[in-house]
C-alpha cells in the first residue's frame with residue numbers, strides 16, 4: 546500500500562511538472578531536468594506519465610534517460626562528488642585524480658557507495674580551468690587537487 550501511495554505521489558508530482566513544460570519546444574529534456582530537480586533522480590514511476598503526455602513510448606523516454614548520464618536512475622548518495630574530466634583538467638592529471646577517487650571510494654563514475662554516503666560523477670568543465678584539476682563536492686568547488694586534498698575530500702564525503 547505504501548509503495549502504491551509513493552508511486553501515485555510521484556505520478557502526481559510528475560504530471561504537474563509535465564503540465565508546466567508541455568508547451569516548450571522539445572519538452573522532453575526540460576521535463577526530465579525538472580523531474581530530476583524535484584526528486585534528485587528520474588523515478589521509474591515518472592516514465593509512463595511523461596510518455597503519455599508526450600504521446601511517445603515509455604521505451605523512448607527510458608532510452609533518453611539512459612543516453613544522458615546526467616539523469617540519475619536512482620537516488621544519489623548523501624554527498625555528490627563531481628570530478629572534472631574536460632580538457633584543461635585532463636591536461637593537469639584529472640585521469641589520475643579520478644582513478645584515486647575511484648580507488649579510495651571503491652566505486653566507479655555513476656555509482657553510489659554501498660553505505661549511501663557519496664555518488665561519484667564526471668563533469669565536463671566547471672569554469673575552474675585556472676584551478677585544474679578541479680571537482681565539486683555538493684556544489685562546493687575544489688581546485689588544484691593533489692593527493693592530500695583528495696584524501697580530505699573522501700573523508701568529508703564519507704562523513
Ligand code: FES
Pocket residue numbers: 629630631632633634635669670671672673674677679
Ligand atoms: S576543464 Fe576542468 S574546470 Fe574547466
